[in-house]
Amino acid sequence: MAALSEEKLATDVTILDMRAVCDYTDFFVLATGKNPRQTHAIHEEVLGRLKAEERLLPRSTSGLPEATWIVDDYLDVVLHVFTPETRALYRLEDLWNDVPKLEAAATA
Numbered sequence: 366m367a368a369l370s371e372e373k374l375a376t377d378v379t380i381l382d383m384r385a386v387c388d389y390t391d392f393f394v395l396a397t398g399k400n401p402r403q404t405h406a407i408h409e410e411v412l413g414r415l416k417a418e419e420r421l422l423p424r425s426t427s428g429l430p431e432a433t434w435i436v437d438d439y440l441d442v443v444l445h446v447f448t449p450e451t452r453a454l455y456r457l458e459d460l461w462n463d464v465p466k467l468e469a470a471a472t473a
Contacts, residue, residue: 366411366444370396373410374403375446379458380467391441393461397452401432404446408435411444 367378375396384391398404408429415421423437423444433451437444445457458466 366394366415366439366442367396369411369414370394370407370444370446373407374398375407377452378468381458381461382465382467383461386461386464390438390443392443393457394442394444395452395457396444396446397449398446399449401448404435404448405429405432407446408432408437408444411437415439 367380370378375398378394378396381393381395382391383393396407398407408426412423412426421439423439425438426436428435433448434455435444435446437446447455
């Protein structure tokens with residue numbers, strides 16, 4: 366998921382290991398697109414590739430109309446795709462600063 370986001374030119378892709386602090390998912394994948402159009406394109410790329418290659422669909426998706434923060438819940442992994450301004454506003458990395466962070470390139 367992180368690698369697919371990067372293929373669509375997402376920046377600052379980070380994986381948060383949520384297993385020790387969360388019972389509804391194992392990982393958060395955080396990615397940034399330059400603008401709402403790119404965040405939507407990142408979401409569509411991940412959705413399309415996971416559907417075609419893994420036969421996997423998200424349990425839920427939210428944030429599509431505005432596309433400033435799109436959340437795809439794949440149960441074990443939750444993908445968050447932000448615009449730069451929205452990511453700076455909500456600062457999930459700071460909120461979850463006590464969990465291990467993995468760089469996307471390390472998991473590819």
